[in-house]
Ligand SMILES: NC(=O)N[C@@H](CC(=O)O)C(=O)O
Ligand SMILES: [Zn+2]
């Protein structure tokens with residue numbers, strides 16, 4: 001028996017497309033199912049200025065295979081030297097949809113991020129004034145803070161003070177991984193949303209560490225205890241419009257992940273929608289998938305919901321996803337949920 005579910009075409013509100021050969025390899029994986037994505041600016045060097053964002057957007061569009069339709073929603077990387085006027089201009093022309101805050105040293109390519117939050121005050125005030133949202137990688141980087149506690153402590157020590165000091169600033173907590181992140185969103189009625197990744201709905205820290213270390217399950221923020229995964233599942237499937245999909249699909253070459261100092265990031269673009277259908281069905285919430293993947297994000301960002309649709313199909317055959325995709329520089333492993341999935345996206 002097959003089962004069909006047609007939903008508005010989804011968008012990805014947190015995506016790493018990289019550049020060059022990697023961009024070429026991963027872009028079709030997203031464009032196949034998603035209409036738009038918020039493009040993370042953590043290239044080396046980062047996308048800091050409006051001019052850099054224009055150039056990066058052009059490279060993305062040039063890499064799109066013929067016949068595919070996809071709109072990159074650009075972001076700027078916030079640094080202590082960011083120019084509030086440049087940010088405002090890039091917003092006014094419609095080029096950028098958000099600015100991204102990386103605490104310095106928190107994650108992949110975050111060296112140019114913010115160390116002293118006083119030095120981004122003018123940019124944050126400008127963003128609140130013009131209604132430009134801030135996307136946040138929410139982890140503190142203090143050596144004495146355990147990596148599993150870094151999100152919860154960031155909320156208290158950094159995020160809440162920033163929000164109180166910047167009334168009207170719209171904030172998206174990216175890739176939340178804890179019940180603390182869920183609760184912070186739930187307790188704050190306005191101006192706050194959160195993205196949740198596909199992989200954090202599926203794995204907890206045991207998947208990463210028990211029975212041998214699994215480099216392809218290593219990402220930041222790192223997967224937490226099971227109780228946190230369950231809190232994320234409950235939030236994603238609840239229908240609460242403040243929670244929406246940001247896959248954080250973050251490709252690295254296999255050689256860079258299967259390494260003595262492996263890179264953080266899970267590559268989920270290829271199978272995200274099928275995995276989400278599995279997850280939402282498992283939680284008896286298939287009727288909430290469209291909100292999570294296709295409606296809540298555009299509503300938060302003030303953009304129209306896509307008019308096109310995609311159809312998810314469940315069959316009795318196990319869906320076979322590629323283990324890896326190939327880039328000109330080597331393979332990239334596709335996220336493996338560790339169980340059989342029967343959903344697929346119809347062509
Ligand atoms: N999520 C990750 O583990 N990695 C991301 C960076 C990020 O989103 O923090 C990357 O760029 O590889
Ligand atoms: Zn991040």
Ligand SMILES: [Zn+2]
Nearest residue numbers: 016040248250
């Ligand atoms: Zn990311």
